[in-house]
Amino acid sequence: QKARIGVTGLAVMGRNLARNLARHGHPVAVHNRTSARTKALVEEFGGEGTFLPAETPERFVESLERPRRLVVMVKAGGPTDAVIDEFAPLLEPGDMIVDGGNANFADTRRREAALRERGIHFVGTGVSGGEEGALLGPSIMPGGSAESYEALGPLLEDISAKVDGTPCCVHVGPDGAGHFVKMVHNGIEYADMQLIAEAYDLLRHAAGLAPAEIAEVFRTWNTGRLESYLIEITAEVLAHTDASTGKPFVDVVLDQAEQKGTGRWTVQTALDLGVPVGGIAEAVFARSVSGHAALREAARGLPGPSRTVMAGSGFADAVEKALYASKIVAYAQGFHEIQAGSAEYGWNIDLGAMATIWRGGCIIRARFLDRIRAAYEADPETPTLLTDDHFAEAVGDAQGAWREVVAAAARIGVPAPGFSTALAYYDSLRADRLPAALTQGQRDFFGAHTYRRTDRDGSFHTLWGGDRTEAGA
């Protein structure tokens, strides 16, 4: 018997993806550099379906039906290249290598081009949902050729999460498109988590609520428009009590957030593409600030207002509005980045389809994504989600409370970089005039960088060092 698909790299993600495939009735070949993992998988879970274990790359490749579908789930970076170098010589034109790791999309573009020369399809695929998603149904974002999706799509759609019967898997676009979208998904995830953390901090310090009480607030929010996996787990974490001290769990965890890199890539890429993603950038910076222990220690005694409890009733509702509005901004920025990446690399990404496949399986799964899908259905070319009827109305309704919350944060000295930057972005977009005019004046003054005028075409320069007449054409 041959396997329909194979998975190499059997740590948590690969093992669970292989089990997911087997549970769906697809005979799956399994391989890992260290064969103990392969044996353990078959011993523990062999009863779940048909596994074809292989100790060597040669046996692994031999056990696959043609064209071969080979999923690589190893640590991203060097290990992925090592595995490709090991397996590609064993493959034939028409075979497919699916990289399900969190690769940088630029690496994926490089690998895809190199393997295409040899006739091998390289399918950089975003997989979201962590360990549990991989087993029970992740959100899957495959890039690569349309031809490879014909052979892989049905399998991937079969094991993906489903929402209202629709698979959370769609062909994203050529070469690096899948990993690009996964990267932005993670960037949005960073922003979403940061905004939730700020909401918690404000409820705690401005409203004086205890973690268990805040958990209740989040539970209530989770029955409304903010309903999402992240809000749900936030309530769980806040309600948890540390067994050894009896204190709220959140009070015994070191307040230094770590990161693996996809948030940083999202921001670096946005800078390269010239897309403003302040909400995502502040979320990455907030984790970075938290980790600078010595810096924070040095600055701890700096003056600030007393953190007296000041918020009255209704504050939680205001925070809910600030959170919803800021979240809309973060998603608008993330989708703008996908739109820009798609244009830059000619990927032709369907933005509404991205919202659709993120509704289930992944970390940012939320009711809210239906709204984004509807916004792109109404206008696929919309320059920003903020002008969609639903979102414009929601933000319009929230903006008063949003401003109050940002002001309250500033008054009591609680950092709210996510809420603040989102509001500044909103106000920047809606402004009649921006002080960028002054910036251009300064640039022209010190560097003769020229400026354009509101009333005439052409570029102009004022002779600042001379008689200040204007030259231009």
Ligand code: NBP
């Ligand atoms: P890890 O990222 O911890 O990688 C461990 C696997 O890589 C093992 O199978 C290991 O083999 C293999 N490997 C390494 Br390390 N170097 C290798 C090499 N030179 N040649 C061959 N194999 C090598 O596993 P993971 O947490 O399951 O994640 C797998 C991928 O999925 C990563 O790219 C990750 O970013 C991505 N991802 C993870 C999550 C998550 O929630 N964990 C979610 C979404 C995506 P060994 O057993 O012989 O050491």
